[in-house]
Amino acid sequence: MVNKIDSRTLRDMSYGLYILTSHDKDYLNGQIINSIIQVTSSPVRLAATINKKNLTHELISKSKVFAVSTLDNSTPKSFFQLFGFMSGRDVDKLAKVRHKEGISGCPVILENALSAIEASVFKEVDLGTHTVFIGNVIASEVFGKGRSLTYRYYQEALNGRISENAPTYIPA
């Protein structure tokens, strides 16, 4: 039924790039995410798609909350290395960056972040390899003025790689 998909059609699509965090009591973690969008405006709700292999998936499944930080264009490549290509099972990522505790209990990143939104999950959609977590926005905060980093900028200007766990991963 499925014809061969021309990967250019998928690469043509546009995304932002964010850090998504969650927690299990005192256990904190976060990861890079591009697959998060606003899905309704009244009330304001976000949908975040996460790979089941990721520790952050495990934490959100338990705590039912997440925080998302929009990254600034000037975010250094080392940040993506830490949050995109290391697992919280091996490294305490949050020990390496400035953050504060949000009202959801999730760590809210204070480095390279323009703003942050916290959400409480009310629906989970199982898509096999990934889950779509849909949450009501419960808090929001602006930290700085700047330009949001896009997925395209990350790939073109920073020559950034894509994790195999990303919903938008395209095999070579």
Added chain:
Amino acid sequence: MVNKIDSRTLRDMSYGLYILTSHDKDYLNGQIINSIIQVTSSPVRLAATINKKNLTHELISKSKVFAVSTLDNSTPKSFFQLFGFMSGRDVDKLAKVRHKEGISGCPVILENALSAIEASVFKEVDLGTHTVFIGNVIASEVFGKGRSLTYRYYQEALNGRISENAPTYIPA
């Protein structure tokens, strides 16, 4: 429970801009959409969030298929007027633009489009005002080389307005 949301945090998020089409036999329609993303890579699946008030919502609910075209940066403002601010209940939008019939039966737009993807819906998530349609990709085609239009470019360079039906609509 919900604190006041700082709308800047929502405006900081990034999106592409696309035409999404569907059909009910010979009845064709399409609309502008920014809230569409890839949600899994194996198999390749897309999630499109549509307002229940829109005719395209009615068509996808019946036909269970949709096509999405990624727009080129050079798309003229008149195109957004037609697909973003007119209803297919009043105007035959597809009569005004070049298109062809895709393998899903959906019209595939041939003007201002870099590429197109067709999908077959297998899951619908009801979010009150909007539905998230999740579809398996069944076809894809590349038409031209160019730069994908972003939601930000539409707002900043084209001074484009946002429809009240968009999931990312923010009241003034």
